[in-house]
Amino acid sequence: LFAGPVEFLKGVVAMDGLPPADRVEVCFAGRSNVGKSSLINALTGRKSLARASNTPGRTQEINYFTAGDSHYIVDLPGYGYAEAPPAVVARWQALLRAYLAGRQTLRRAFVLIDMRHGIKKADEEILSLLDKSAVTFQIVMTKADKVKAADQARILEQVRVALQKHPAAYPEIVVTSSEKGIGIPTLRAIIAGMA
Ligand code: GTP
Ligand code: MG
Numbered sequence: 001l002f003a004g005p006v007e008f009l010k011g012v013v014a015m016d017g018l019p020p021a022d023r024v025e026v027c028f029a030g031r032s033n034v035g036k037s038s039l040i041n042a043l044t045g046r047k048s049l050a051r052a053s054n055t056p057g058r059t060q061e062i063n064y065f066t067a068g069d070s071h072y073i074v075d076l077p078g079y080g081y082a083e084a085p086p087a088v089v090a091r092w093q094a095l096l097r098a099y100l101a102g103r104q105t106l107r108r109a110f111v112l113i114d115m116r117h118g119i120k121k122a123d124e125e126i127l128s129l130l131d132k133s134a135v136t137f138q139i140v141m142t143k144a145d146k147v148k149a150a151d152q153a154r155i156l157e158q159v160r161v162a163l164q165k166h167p168a169a170y171p172e173i174v175v176t177s178s179e180k181g182i183g184i185p186t187l188r189a190i191i192a193g194m195a
Contacts, residue, residue: 057082
């Protein structure tokens with residue numbers, strides 16, 4: 001689906017380390033442990049391209065992947081609770097916000113929401129930042145394999161209502177499970193379709 005293989009490019013720790021803004025760029029944001037790195041692995045069909053783990057705060061840099069020569073796919077550090085020293089967390093939180101607000105060529109931010117929990121206060125803060133920065137964001141529900149169909153409908157309704165007050169929200173919500181492969185082809189097509 002992508003024009004070439006997906007490869008790790010670099011881990012970025014400061015805004016001046018960002019690669020040239022010369023292609024379509026999408027990023028994956030969300031609370032710590034929501035499943036950002038796992039989703040990138042599922043999307044690319046490579047089990048351990050992005051490092052995933054059960055420890056919140058696993059991803060501590062802005063990790064760039066190239067998909068062919070047309071796209072950057074960006075794995076972000078999580079926000080919210082993390083098992084890392086507070087000073088370290090503060091540094092990557094500042095970088096995360098600077099990136100989301102200031103990356104000119106960022107085409108769309110996929111904001112991941114755990115299907116078991118719905119939108120939390122920490123998510124609302126990020127969504128408001130994206131509104132303010134005029135960055136289109138699309139909600140991706142994760143870990144759908146852990147939620148029964150009836151509960152999924154209820155959570156999706158809560159998310160739809162919450163999105164009404166966010167002008168930067170893209171209306172379509174994607175329901176996924178990296179574990180079961182649910183929604184992965186849909187998400188891949190959305191990204192590959194951005195020329
Ligand atoms: P940070 O980098 O720490 O912010 O976390 P992350 O958002 O990158 O989450 P990561 O992909 O590392 O996944 C966190 C945990 O959730 C891991 O134990 C994954 O195996 C698990 N996980 C991720 N996606 C799914 C899913 O679709 N279903 C289930 N059941 N577990 C998942
Ligand atoms: Mg991660």
